[in-house]
Amino acid sequence: MAIDDLKAAGFWVCAATEHAEEDVWHAPMGGRLALVMGSEGSGISRLVLERCDFSCRLPQRGRVESLNVAQAATVLCYEWLRRECQGSEDATVDASRFLWSMAIT
Numbered sequence: 001m002a003i004d005d006l007k008a009a010g011f012w013v014c015a016a017t018e019h020a021e022e023d024v025w026h027a028p029m030g031g032r033l034a035l036v037m038g039s040e041g042s043g044i045s046r047l048v049l050e051r052c053d054f055s056c057r058l059p060q061r062g063r064v065e066s067l068n069v070a071q072a073a074t075v076l077c078y079e080w081l082r083r084e085c086q087g088s089e090d091a092t093v094d095a096s097r098f099l100w101s102m103a104i105t
Helices: 002-008 046-051 069-085
Strands: 012-016 033-037 054-056 098-102
Touching: 002 012, 002 033, 002 046, 012 046, 012 069, 033 069
Parallel strands: 012 033, 012 054, 033 098
Antiparallel strands: none
């Protein structure tokens, strides 16, 4: 499975799901990271979720259940980038430290 290959290559695998207990602001979103994004209709399958190292959600206010997958991925990627650049005078980041992956389930 691709997730096992990512882990073997030193990536942490994060499932982005509105059902996660931890929000993105408190999740370990640094280092080599692969994001698993589910389909907008059915989300991420149970089997894929079980293979991920952790999951996180975007905190939301009001009656919005979730963002579309492109919006959610943008916010999560930005948070990863913000943490990678934090404390660095040089704003460049090694792109090989991040892998975005979409799981269509």
